[in-house]
Amino acid sequence: xxxxxxxxxxxxxxxxxxxxxxxxxxxxxxxxxxxxxxxxxxxxxxxxxxxxxxxxxxxxxxxxxxxxxxxxxxxxxxxxxxxxxxxxxxxxxxxxxxxxxxxxxxxxxxxxxxxxxxxxxxxxxxxxxxxxxxxxxxxxxxxxxxxxxxxxxxxxxxxxxxxxxxxxxxxxxxxxxxxxxxxxxxxxxxxxxxxxxxxxxxxxxxxxxxxxxxxxxxxxxxxxxxxxxxxxxxxxxxxxxxxxxxxxxxxxxxxxxxxxxxxxxxxxxxxxxxxxxxxxxxxxxxxxxxxxxxxxxxxxxxxxxxxxxxxxxxxxxxxxxxxxxxxxxxxxxxxxxxxxxxxxxxxxxx
Amino acid sequence: xxxxxxxxxxxxxxxxxxxxxxxxxxxxxxxxxxxxxxxxxxxxxxxxxxxxxxxxxxxxxxxxxxxxxxxxxxxxxxxxxxxxxxxxxxxxxxxxxxxxxxxxxxxxxxxxxxxxxxxxxxxxxxxxxxxxxxxxxxxxxxxxxxxxxxxxxxxxxxxxxxxxxxxxxxxxxxxxxxxxxxxxxxxxxxxxxxxxxxxxxxxxxxxxxxxxxxxxxxxxxxxxxxxxxxxxxxxxxxxxxxxxxxxxxxxxxxxxxxxxxxxxxxxxxxxxxxxxxxxxxxxxxxxxxxxxxxxxxxxxxxxxxxxxxxxxxxxxxxxxxxxxxxxxxxxxxxxxxxxxxxxxxxxxxxxxxxxxxxxxxxxxxxxxxxxxxxxxxxxxxxxxxxxxxxxxxxxxxxxxxxxxxxxxxxxxxxxxxxxxxxxxxxxxxxxxxxxxxxxxxxxxxxxxxxxxxxxxxxxxxxxxxxxxxxxxxxxxxxxxxxxxxxxxxxxxxxxxxxxxxxxxxxxxxxx
Numbered sequence: 001x002x003x004x005x006x007x008x009x010x011x012x013x014x015x016x017x018x019x020x021x022x023x024x025x026x027x028x029x030x031x032x033x034x035x036x037x038x039x040x041x042x043x044x045x046x047x048x049x050x051x052x053x054x055x056x057x058x059x060x061x062x063x064x065x066x067x068x069x070x071x072x073x074x075x076x077x078x079x080x081x082x083x084x085x086x087x088x089x090x091x092x093x094x095x096x097x098x099x100x101x102x103x104x105x106x107x108x109x110x111x112x113x114x115x116x117x118x119x120x121x122x123x124x125x126x127x128x129x130x131x132x133x134x135x136x137x138x139x140x141x142x143x144x145x146x147x148x149x150x151x152x153x154x155x156x157x158x159x160x161x162x163x164x165x166x167x168x169x170x171x172x173x174x175x176x177x178x179x180x181x182x183x184x185x186x187x188x189x190x191x192x193x194x195x196x197x198x199x200x201x202x203x204x205x206x207x208x209x210x211x212x213x214x215x216x217x218x219x220x221x222x223x224x225x226x227x228x229x230x231x232x233x234x235x236x237x238x239x240x241x242x243x244x245x246x247x248x249x250x251x252x253x254x255x256x257x258x259x260x261x262x263x264x265x266x267x268x269x270x271x272x273x274x275x276x277x278x279x280x281x282x283x284x285x286x287x288x289x290x291x292x293x294x295x296x297x298x299x300x301x302x303x304x305x306x307x308x309x310x311x312x313x314x315x316x317x318x319x320x321x322x323x324x325x326x327x328x329x330x331x332x333x334x335x336x337x338x339x340x341x342x343x344x345x346x347x348x349x350x
Numbered sequence: 351x352x353x354x355x356x357x358x359x360x361x362x363x364x365x366x367x368x369x370x371x372x373x374x375x376x377x378x379x380x381x382x383x384x385x386x387x388x389x390x391x392x393x394x395x396x397x398x399x400x401x402x403x404x405x406x407x408x409x410x411x412x413x414x415x416x417x418x419x420x421x422x423x424x425x426x427x428x429x430x431x432x433x434x435x436x437x438x439x440x441x442x443x444x445x446x447x448x449x450x451x452x453x454x455x456x457x458x459x460x461x462x463x464x465x466x467x468x469x470x471x472x473x474x475x476x477x478x479x480x481x482x483x484x485x486x487x488x489x490x491x492x493x494x495x496x497x498x499x500x501x502x503x504x505x506x507x508x509x510x511x512x513x514x515x516x517x518x519x520x521x522x523x524x525x526x527x528x529x530x531x532x533x534x535x536x537x538x539x540x541x542x543x544x545x546x547x548x549x550x551x552x553x554x555x556x557x558x559x560x561x562x563x564x565x566x567x568x569x570x571x572x573x574x575x576x577x578x579x580x581x582x583x584x585x586x587x588x589x590x591x592x593x594x595x596x597x598x599x600x601x602x603x604x605x606x607x608x609x610x611x612x613x614x615x616x617x618x619x620x621x622x623x624x625x626x627x628x629x630x631x632x633x634x635x636x637x638x639x640x641x642x643x644x645x646x647x648x649x650x651x652x653x654x655x656x657x658x659x660x661x662x663x664x665x666x667x668x669x670x671x672x673x674x675x676x677x678x679x680x681x682x683x684x685x686x687x688x689x690x691x692x693x694x695x696x697x698x699x700x701x702x703x704x705x706x707x708x709x710x711x712x713x714x715x716x717x718x719x720x721x722x723x724x725x726x727x728x729x730x731x732x733x734x735x736x737x738x739x740x741x742x743x744x745x746x747x748x749x750x751x752x753x754x755x756x757x758x759x760x761x762x763x764x765x766x767x768x769x770x771x772x773x774x775x776x777x778x779x780x781x782x783x784x785x786x787x788x789x790x791x792x793x794x795x796x797x798x799x800x801x802x803x804x805x806x807x808x809x810x811x812x813x814x815x816x817x818x819x820x821x822x823x824x825x826x827x828x829x830x831x832x833x834x835x836x837x838x839x840x841x842x843x844x845x846x847x848x849x850x851x852x853x854x855x856x857x858x859x860x861x
Contacts (some may be wrong), residue, residue: 149352205714205722212711215700222659223712223765224683283702 005060006040006047024277024329028292031275031325035299043306045257055179059302067298068186069262070325072245073269074276074290075197076127078239081273083234084214084282085134085141090269092152093126094262097246099156102256104163105172111172120243123266126152129241131232145235156258166255176251186248190291193244197237198287208286210234214282268297275325294323355543356378356401356512361410363396373410374569374572376562378512378543383534385558385575386547389587389645389810393567394547394602398516402434404425409508409667414511425454431506434514439626441489441501448485449854450471451504464571475507476500479533488642496524499533499668506537508857513537514545517646522624531557549646551580551850552827565589582850588812611635612671614773614804617658617689620665625651627829628665633773633804638795640819641808648828650692653775656806657689658682683716685773688766692808698762701751705743708750708761713768740790756787763794773804780814792818812844827848 013033022028039046049058073090080087104115126148133144167173178185201207209230212220218226242262249261270319274280275296276289300321304314327333354377363371371393378384388394388403399405401412403421414430421427424434430649441450448465456463467496472485489497499519505513515534519527534557538544546558554575556560561578563570566578570586577588613632621628626648633639642651654660668676669685672720674844676682682689691697700708710728717723725729732746739760743753750758761777766774776795795818797806807817815822822839824832824847832847 203722205717205719208707208711208714208722209719211703212700212707215702216696218697219691219700220711222657222679222689222691224679224715225711226680226715 005049009036009047009060010075021282025285025289027328028275028277028289028296028325031321031328032299035114035296035303035321039299039303041337043303046303046306049281051182052180054094054180059080059306061184063188063295063298063302065184066302067294068184068190068256069115069248069274070240070268070297071246071294072193073192073238073265073292074272074294075193075287076234076241077266077269078276078285078287078290079197079201079234080141080238081270081278081280081286082214082282083117084217085231085234086270086280087130087144087235087238087242088142088145088266088320089126089130089148090147090238090245091153091247091262092156093123093242094246094249094265095153095156095256095258096126096159096319097123098256098261099159099165099258100166100248101172101247103159103161105169106165106167111294112169115172116175116247119247123237123239123243123246124236127236127242130239131235134220134235135231135239137229153258156256160256160258164255166259170252171253172251174251176248176253189244189248191242193303193329194287194291200237203345206230209274215284219269222260268294268350271322274299275329277321277329297322305329354378355414356414356545358412359396359410361397361412362399363400363405364408364410368567371400372567373570374564374567376569377399377572378545379560380511380543381541382559383538383544383546383552383557385561386545386564387561387583387587388564388570392564392587394564395516396567397564398434398514398545398547402432402514417523428510431508431511432514433508433512434509434516435501435505435518441497441504441633441657443490443531444488446486447476447483447490447492447493447500449506450489450500451475451485453504455508461860465744469509472503475503478506479503480536482497485640491738495529496619498522498526498530502530502533508541510542512543514547515548516547519548527553546813549644550643550827551848554583555580563587571630583847584845584849585849590845599639599786612668614670615670616671617656617662618668620655620667622651622655622660622663625660625828627657629823629830631823631830631833633806635772635804636799636802637821638805638807638819639838640815640822641806641825642812642815642822643848644824647825647848650777650823651828652825653689653777653808654805656682657687657775659689680715683712683769686769687773687775688712688769688771689775690759690762690766690777690779692781693756694762694781697759700749702749704747705736705741705750705753705761706746709735709746709764709768712765716769731768735761735767739764739794754783754787756783756790759783759787759791762784763791769800771803775804775806775808776797777808778810779807780809780811788814812841812848816841816844824848 013036016029017026019032020029049056075085077090095286100119100122104110104118105112110118110165130145130148133139133147134141176183176186180188201210212225213227213230215228246262250256272293273290275293276286278285278289282315299313300318304317309317335338358374358376360373360375362369362373363372374393374397374645376397386394386397396405400407403423403426414432418432421430421432430828439567442453445453448469452468456468458464469485476483477483479502481499485495485596489500492500510726518530522530534544548554558575560572560574562572562581563583565587594653611634613634616632618630620629631639643649653661658678658681661677668674674685676685676687692792700711706728709732710723714723727748735741736743741760741764742757750761753761766770779791792814795805795807807815807818816839819839821835823830824834824844826848831850832844834847
């Protein structure tokens with residue numbers, strides 16, 4: 001197993017790199033491959049995977065499991081950013097979702113299923129609130145979503161009455177810790193959501209509309225495109241994704257912790273989207289890129305953790321790697337580097 | 351007349367590839383309103399910007415009084431005594447009126463602002479214009495017209511000898527313009543030299559004492575207002591000889607339509623405050639209705655009203671003879687209207703999307719979010735229009751921003767043709783594209799018309815308008831002033847009607 005899995009991973013990465021050679025996804029994928037290569041060479045046990053009780057365990061599996069939250073957030077965030085906006089409130093919505101889940105289940109005695117539905121419903125309402133502010137009232141997205149980012153944790157505290165509510169229900173615990181077919185259930189959740197989002201955007205006209213609005217809102221409006229509705233939908237979807245991530249986060253630690261659930265994850269999600277090749281100015285979006293971006297961030301976190309970098313200074317090397325990826329993506333810088341390389345070659349030839 | 355106060359001699363300004371001003375002489379005298387006229391791109395703005403230090407001049411000399419000046423920034427020009435009020439209010443909306451008037455010249459004690467002094471100074475500057483405002487309120491609490499006057503107060507607060515008004519009336523309504531003019535007259539009578547840049551002919555004849563005409567960066571001449579009748583002014587701005595206009599051949603008229611079917615679109619008393627005065631118009635299937643008028647005459651504004659981008663606040667609209675409303679572009683699309691905006695880059699193309707996506711987007715909007723056009727059908731549509739309109743692109747997946755202007759315009763046209771429209775509103779479809787593409791687009795307009803589309807064609811080139819239209823609606827100062835049809839659809843009548851007040855536009859005018 002410990003030989004087969006890395007081999008499969010490397011073959012998949014190589015294939016991915018070849019396949020995406022001309023696409024924006026190439027650079028984050030290359031960064032991920034380099035980071036994994038570094039770990040293969042220098043971090044003992046990074047690729048160690050073992051089977052216990054029919055389930056896979058190991059660092060790679062942890063990355064998938066722990067990265068699920070940011071991957072879910074990044075799906076919604078991709079659409080929001082593609083419309084030319086941003087959603088700072090998704091971390092707070094996660095806290096709200098967790099709070100509703102725990103309070104409904106423990107406090108109100110609802111069934112786990114109903115509690116989950118209630119949590120997701122309120123997340124959708126939170127997303128709709130953002131959409132209302134941005135699309136209808138035309139408040140700048142960064143300001144509009146800042147409101148819920150700040151207020152959201154307070155709302156979560158109100159829901160749980162300031163308590164940290166713990167739960168032991170197997171269904172709820174399964175969400176964030178369970179295994180399906182030997183792999184973490186969260187991976188299935190992410191894959192299902194990714195497929196759903198891809199279908200929603202690429203099998204309907206939603207993707208085109210989102211990209212059109214983000215690329216040139218005036219021209220889209222003049223084409224009769226319902227720009228406001230499209231933006232509104234993007235924020236609602238981001239709210240739903242944040243709700244799912246909030247369920248996973250609460251389930252991971254078997255409690256609703258309004259102060260810490262999803263804290264700063266909105267920033268990781270935005271970063272994942274940007275690393276994935278979607279421009280903050282809106283327009284073209286890349287769902288696969290966002291997923292790779294999220295995995296890159298999680299792999300980086302895990303690497304630093306395994307190399308005993310203290311959590312206090314971990315953001316520094318993390319920032320450096322992310323800066324490198326962003327610079328690599330800049331066509332101008334690449335052009336300059338290429339010219340520099342070409343110049344050197346010319347000089348060497350002369 | 352007195353000696354010139356501000357004088358430019360042989361002023362030349364080059365930009366890469368163009369000579370924006372070529373050895374232009376210009377003189378403004380104290381106690382006089384001097385209008386600077388010319389079509390878009392004639393060099394009016396460049397001249398103003400050279401005078402106020404926004405651009406350094408390449409050649410020539412500028413004297414103020416008897417001193418040669420070299421302003422390197424608007425601030426230096428202001429210090430020398432040349433103040434400017436721009437078309438768009440150029441102030442800071444969230445600061446108070448007093449701050450806006452005194453910004454950059456605040457009085458201070460030990461580096462601290464003296465608010466009382468600032469407010470007194472602002473009140474005094476406004477009083478000179480006959481205005482009393484609460485100067486501590488933010489600028490945004492006042493209307494655009496008042497904001498414009500605040501800008502004017504700021505301009506004359508310094509010891510200004512020359513006041514430049516760069517299209518100050520574009521966002522004002524009639525009453526507000528009258529107020530502004532009363533103030534300008536007073537300033538003139540106080541001995542200020544006023545330079546007035548505008549597109550509105552009526553305003554020039556109302557307020558100016560003298561007119562300088564520019565065209566393509568060249569000085570055409572300086573005239574006392576009395577010596578330059580409207581027709582001559584328009585002819586000079588457009589670069590036509592008046593005799594040539596008067597002797598111009600009349601094109602054989604297009605066959606008049608028989609009016610059995612109700613018009614595709616008809617409006618009555620249709621307008622919007624401070625945008626378009628109420629107009630009446632009808633456009634039939636199989637007809638091209640041209641909109642003529644100088645830039646800023648309300649052509650684009652009327653088109654925006656018809657397409658529902660702006661909402662009319664008076665009048666009625668009929669489609670096929672039945673009352674209807676078009677209150678948004680969505681509604682217009684549902685009524686099978688199409689609109690290619692004047693500003694292709696900012697309002698037409700989706701620059702980072704492909705030719706294919708740009709082409710199918712309107713049809714996709716019409717079909718709705720859930721009914722995605724299958725890729726096969728998209729490709730077929732693109733292939734069809736690329737061939738039919740002769741769009742030059744390396745492929746359907748090319749980004750539209752990489753196409754030339756003419757090809758971009760053809761893609762936008764195709765975008766609407768794909769929706770099988772009944773009415774196409776084309777706002778300056780041939781602006782900024784090469785001659786070949788322009789001929790293509792003119793041919794297409796004729797083809798649409800023959801296929802039974804109703805077309806509204808907006809164009810600044812009178813010859814092009816006359817060539818392509820069956821009827822022409824002439825706008826001046828945001829109002830419809832004439833409708834030409836039959837034999838009257840010719841350059842001469844159009845120019846007469848644009849100039850206004852001259853001979854009746856119908857029929858050839860004898861010498």
